[in-house]
Amino acid sequence: MENFLEDLNKSQREAVLYNEGPSLVIAGAGSGKTRVLTYKIAYLLQSGYAPYNILALTFTNKAAREMKDRISRIVGADIASRLWMGTFHSIFLRILRAYSDRIGFASDFTIYDSSDSRNLIKTIIKEMALDDKLYKPATIQAIISNAKNALITPGAYAARKELIDADIRSKKPLIKDIYKTYWNRCALAGAMDFDDLLLYTNILFRDQPDVREHYSHIFRFVLVDEYQDTNFAQHLIVHQLAKEHNHICVVGDDAQSIYSFRGANISNILNLQTDYPGCKTFKLEQNYRSTRMIVAAANSLIEKNKEQIPKHVFSDNDEGSRVTVLSAYSDFEEGYMIANHISEMRVISGFSYSDFAILYRTNAQSRIFEEALRKKNIPYKIYGGLSFYQRKEIKDIVAYFRMTVNPHDEEALKRIINYPSRGIGDTTVRKIGECATLHNVSLWQVVSDPIAYALPVNNGTLNKVKVFKDLIESFREAAGEKNAFDLAEQIVKQSGIFADIFSDRTPENLSRQENLQELMNGLQEFCSLREEEGNESVSLIDFLSEVSLATDQDNDKEENSDKVTMMTVHASKGLEFTNVFVVGLEEDLFPSAMCKSSEREIEEERRLLYVAITRAEKNCVLSYACTRYRNGQPTAMPPSRFLKDMDTRYLSLPSSLGGDKEKEKYEEDHLSFGNAFGRVRSRRVWSDEPDFANSKNRISRINNSGHYKPLTRLEQAISKEPEVTSTIKQIGDLQIGSIIRHERFGQGRIVEISGAGDNAKIGVEFENVGKKQLLLKFAKFTVIK
DNA sequence: GGCCGGGGCATTTTT
DNA sequence: TGCCCCGGCC
Numbered sequence: 001m002e003n004f005l006e007d008l009n010k011s012q013r014e015a016v017l018y019n020e021g022p023s024l025v026i027a028g029a030g031s032g033k034t035r036v037l038t039y040k041i042a043y044l045l046q047s048g049y050a051p052y053n054i055l056a057l058t059f060t061n062k063a064a065r066e067m068k069d070r071i072s073r074i075v076g077a078d079i080a081s082r083l084w085m086g087t088f089h090s091i092f093l094r095i096l097r098a099y100s101d102r103i104g105f106a107s108d109f110t111i112y113d114s115s116d117s118r119n120l121i122k123t124i125i126k127e128m129a130l131d132d133k134l135y136k137p138a139t140i141q142a143i144i145s146n147a148k149n150a151l152i153t154p155g156a157y158a159a160r161k162e163l164i165d166a167d168i169r170s171k172k173p174l175i176k177d178i179y180k181t182y183w184n185r186c187a188l189a190g191a192m193d194f195d196d197l198l199l200y201t202n203i204l205f206r207d208q209p210d211v212r213e214h215y216s217h218i219f220r221f222v223l224v225d226e227y228q229d230t231n232f233a234q235h236l237i238v239h240q241l242a243k244e245h246n247h248i249c250v251v252g253d254d255a256q257s258i259y260s261f262r263g264a265n266i267s268n269i270l271n272l273q274t275d276y277p278g279c280k281t282f283k284l285e286q287n288y289r290s291t292r293m294i295v296a297a298a299n300s301l302i303e304k305n306k307e308q309i310p311k312h313v314f315s316d317n318d319e320g321s322r323v324t325v326l327s328a329y330s331d332f333e334e335g336y337m338i339a340n341h342i343s344e345m346r347v348i349s350g351f352s353y354s355d356f357a358i359l360y361r362t363n364a365q366s367r368i369f370e371e372a373l374r375k376k377n378i379p380y381k382i383y384g385g386l387s388f389y390q391r392k393e394i395k396d397i398v399a400y401f402r403m404t405v406n407p408h409d410e411e412a413l414k415r416i417i418n419y420p421s422r423g424i425g426d427t428t429v430r431k432i433g434e435c436a437t438l439h440n441v442s443l444w445q446v447v448s449d450p451i452a453y454a455l456p457v458n459n460g461t462l463n464k465v466k467v468f469k470d471l472i473e474s475f476r477e478a479a480g481e482k483n484a485f486d487l488a489e490q491i492v493k494q495s496g497i498f499a500d501i502f503s504d505r506t507p508e509n510l511s512r513q514e515n516l517q518e519l520m521n522g523l524q525e526f527c528s529l530r531e532e533e534g535n536e537s538v539s540l541i542d543f544l545s546e547v548s549l550a551t552d553q554d555n556d557k558e559e560n561s562d563k564v565t566m567m568t569v570h571a572s573k574g575l576e577f578t579n580v581f582v583v584g585l586e587e588d589l590f591p592s593a594m595c596k597s598s599e600r601e602i603e604e605e606r607r608l609l610y611v612a613i614t615r616a617e618k619n620c621v622l623s624y625a626c627t628r629y630r631n632g633q634p635t636a637m638p639p640s641r642f643l644k645d646m647d648t649r650y651l652s653l654p655s656s657l658g659g660d661k662e663k664e665k666y667e668e669d670h671l672s673f674g675n676a677f678g679r680v681r682s683r684r685v686w687s688d689e690p691d692f693a694n695s696k697n698r699i700s701r702i703n704n705s706g707h708y709k710p711l712t713r714l715e716q717a718i719s720k721e722p723e724v725t726s727t728i729k730q731i732g733d734l735q736i737g738s739i740i741r742h743e744r745f746g747q748g749r750i751v752e753i754s755g756a757g758d759n760a761k762i763g764v765e766f767e768n769v770g771k772k773q774l775l776l777k778f779a780k781f782t783v784i785k
Numbered sequence: 786g787g788c789c790g791g792g793g794c795a796t797t798t799t800t
Numbered sequence: 801t802g803c804c805c806c807g808g809c810c
Contacts, residue, residue, distance in 0.1 A: 058799085059799040060800080061799085062799085088799095088800075133793090261796085262797090264799095362796055364795080367802090421786075549800060550800090551800070568796090570797050570798065571797090571798090571799090573799080589796095592797075595796080608797080629801060630795085
């Protein structure tokens with residue numbers, strides 16, 4: 001351990017060693033930020049801090065886990081496990097459970113995930129008989145979330161003139177009432193949403209000074225990762241804990257702030273000096289991840305942002321290839337083009353599939369790439385779908401767990417009161433809801449004593465409700481005697497879930513069975529792990545805490561499989577890949593049409609692209625399509641403004657963006673590349689079809705010195721901007737060998753003509769998407785040559 | 786209670 | 801275009 005400082009460069013070491021006062025570590029992309037944090041913690045431990053005196057906050061479970069692993073390796077697992085290290089939400093959940101009585105909650109409160117809270121908002125909007133076209137639940141949810149992140153309670157909201165005026169202007173004056181009802185309903189249900197965990201922590205610290213003092217005393221040193229992503233609530237919590245001793249170190253990169261839409265406030269990091277006077281700034285500027293070319297290209301992009309902390313990220317790695325810009329005719333062709341590139345690079349340079357990532361701005365873009373990769377038998381995995389715990393059957397089972405722990409949980413109750421079916425239909429549930437609202441009690445209170453609250457249902461229904469109530473109570477009684485796993489087993493069997501899921505062997509049920517099995521395995525693992533750590537009896541509530549704060553990124557079983565990764569740029573933050581394709585670089589897509597109203601938003605989009613490019617270690621490819629299906633319509637898409645932001649010295653451009661002979665000459669003369677890919681000019685995209693027009697074997701195109709053979713006729717045709725020709729409807733105007741450009745499939749060569757009149761067809765060998773038969777009557781294409 | 790079809794809609798989403 | 805939600809129908 002004593003030598004660990006030798007693993008650090010000068011600025012990293014300075015950042016690790018300075019612990020006398022507040023410090024800000026500006027960590028450029030790929031600059032070894034996690035290393036600094038882990039070594040700093042190790043150093044603090046070595047300097048005499050006890051592990052429980054150190055609070056280290058991250059944003060993701062994954063980051064927390066990684067850091068814990070790395071620290072364990074330096075100081076040992078038992079010391080590492082005593083650090084207060086975790087996500088904001090998990091750490092403050094722990095504190096809130098301990099002091100829940102001080103803020104009017106029971107310690108077994110539920111955590112509502114986003115869909116729970118959206119459902120509740122939906123219910124409230126319905127109950128208030130509002131138009132959900134105007135009061136869109138997702139929008140209201142975002143407004144409430146923003147309010148909470150800014151620490152605005154319902155009372156404060158109603159008193160804020162500017163908020164009320166804004167709601168009136170947007171014709172939604174009742175948002176304040178929805179918020180108030182939502183707040184009360186969560187309280188009645190004994191539930192907190194994600195934002196509440198931070199908001200109530202602030203309330204706890206504000207109203208119970210002894211608690212705040214207690215923790216600020218315990219946490220003698222506070223470290224925060226990814227500080228640029230903190231919102232006001234988080235910023236304030238940290239300040240409440242650190243303001244006296246000032247032993248705080250925050251790490252972040254303003255250039256990678258991409259979550260402002262969730263309340264992250266970049267000025268938290270830009271203005272850190274104000275909150276922590278004397279705050280010392282360290283800059284980690286050496287990028288160890290990417291080639292010099294990639295770093296230079298990314299820098300030339302981010303330079304265009306005005307609001308940022310000045311820094312000079314540099315790399316001492318190989319120069320590497322220019323960032324390649326590819327142009328496709330359509331979204332469809334873009335997919336095939338990228339798929340072809342991946343197969344090609346894999347063959348030429350010996351990459352594995354897992355060396356590639358395709359990053360896009362929106363999830364909707366993934367479909368086209370899935371299709372193209374599948375057609376070419378390229379294995380892939382997509383991140384960002386539904387997480388395991390968000391699957392319906394899992395949520396159903398977890399809802400039983402939640403009811404067992406906290407029966408007032410409204411969303412859980414609504415989920416399971418009639419699953420599996422027990423004859424309590426929507427009408428009854430609605431009546432229970434109305435009755436509960438009338439008496440200002442939770443749904444469960446009505447369910448437990450329907451007579452007392454005069455629930456207007458017949459005796460048959462009354463009886464069914466009682467059966468449900470008894471069922472839940474039996475689970476609650478068992479909870480006192482059994483550990484979490486045995487209890488869960490009982491719940492699954494006696495609730496009827498087991499019988500329901502194992503009733504037949506339809507594919508859906510088989511998958512449900514697997515998921516149930518996986519949940520139970522996970523629970524068992526959770527229990528035995530905790531028991532090993534010395535916990536005598538593991539309760540469901542512990543498991544639920546973990547489950548409600550878990551996301552899909554947390555259990556990726558396929559980590560070691562050789563597959564191309566596909567994800568949104570947002571999801572890629574913090575990751576790195578040998579070769580990165582950033583796709584869909586078009587105006588109104590990247591930057592998104594929704595983020596163009598202010599320079600501030602444009603800057604965030606630019607940072608987003610910066611994040612994407614800096615994920616790449618060796619090669620980075622940016623692509624755009626000229627037309628794209630948007631809302632069912634083919635839409636012309638101009639290339640993204642960000643392509644023009646970047647210095648062309650670091651790019652290899654398609655001719656349509658000004659790539660020219662002069663520049664290629666420069667490229668040939670001045671740059672040396674480690675692998676052939678860097679030579680691939682943008683319009684050079686080959687089909688895998690062996691008999692593709694004029695282009696024999698694509699690999700033979702690149703000779704040993706990495707130089708290209710002269711352009712073939714076809715490729716000359718491609719690199720010229722094709723002039724627009726009128727759409728051909730006469731078969732006589734076409735001949736075999738003509739080059740056409742199809743709206744969707746891109747460029748290709750006619751290899752076959754058949755039929756006549758309305759049945760006239762042509763066979764076209766497209767350069768990227770293979771051979772297609774087109775019915776002349778319908779096909780949208782132009783003849784180029 | 787489940788299935789089908791029409792209408793409306795269409796960012797990003799660490800917890 | 802394709803998905804999701806809702807309402808209507810069996």
